Ligand SMILES: Nc1ncnc2c1ncn2[C@@H]1O[C@H](COP(=O)(O)OP(=O)(O)OP(=O)(O)O)[C@@H](O)[C@H]1O
């Protein structure tokens with residue numbers, strides 16, 4: 098198999114007594130959309146923080162193209178071609194959308210004899226309007242500060258910025274949570290297009306139909322560890338939910354007492370979904386059918402045909418209900 102573009106091995110991250118990541122692994126290949134899913138508090142944003150240089154890990158290793166790297170900060174990760182849309186967006190609220198798009202990477206026109214550069218505001222504005230239009234967003238006033246935009250428009254600004262500058266990996270931490278139907282579809286189209294350029298898109302989402310519609314692969318985090326790596330085309334919502342909550346583990350393993358015994362000594366988070374066994378190695382669904390398929394069958398009776406994903410924000414769940 099090809100060398101992973103980006104890999105996390107055994108990453109540990111603690112916040113005081115909270116063990117957010119307890120030896121988390123993650124793998125991203127060029128040209129794929131990989132969804133990173135897990136319950137609230139599973140460690141997704143923390144993992145993205147570590148992989149994008151914002152958080153210093155307490156242990157483990159990050160590799161790019163097979164070579165170990167250490168990020169001194171987010172700029173370091175950007176220099177490696179890694180761009181991130183953070184869950185809190187991290188935009189400069191007082192600046193307008195074009196300025197946010199180019200923050201820290203402003204376009205400069207050669208000034209007098211090319212010696213004094215000046216900001217090329219018209220070019221930045223043109224490019225920004227084009228980038229937003231691609232995402233289905235029309236900004237009535239491109240010079241309005243970002244603070245004056247709607248939540249969805251702000252989200253599009255953050256996505257446009259990442260798409261414009263990434264050349265290896267883009268992390269999108271819930272990029273569609275605040276978007277309308279049209280904008281959400283455009284972001285997902287953009288995700289696909291960017292991946293087709295050979296970039297890896299890491300999509301964090303609680304919207305399982307969205308995940309299955311766009312992801313080539315799905316990595317599942319539970320209690321700060323990767324517990325599954327599944328192929329999107331061969332996976333069902335039931336399997337995803339089962340992997341996130343650990344119900345598939347229980348169905349697949351005939352000795353539940355052993356699972357409890359091997360559960361982490363200290364629960365990772367206060368929102369831990371209950372006793373389960375975060376495996377050291379992810380299980381992969383193969384074409385030949387594996388424990389996952391068997392386990393899914395075993396749990397089918399106990400699982401609603403199309404469960405509402407419990408970790409989905411309330412408003413989004415309502416929206417999905419409506420779409421049905
Ligand atoms: N800055 C922080 N200080 C203290 N604890 C933190 C901090 N950031 C995250 N945590 C804790 O680490 C755990 C993992 O949080 P994280 O934000 O990575 O989860 P997540 O999978 O992104 O969840 P969500 O789906 O709700 O966004 C949680 O228990 C959280 O409370």
Ligand SMILES: [Mg+2]
Pocket residue numbers: 141142143184270
């Ligand atoms: Mg998060």
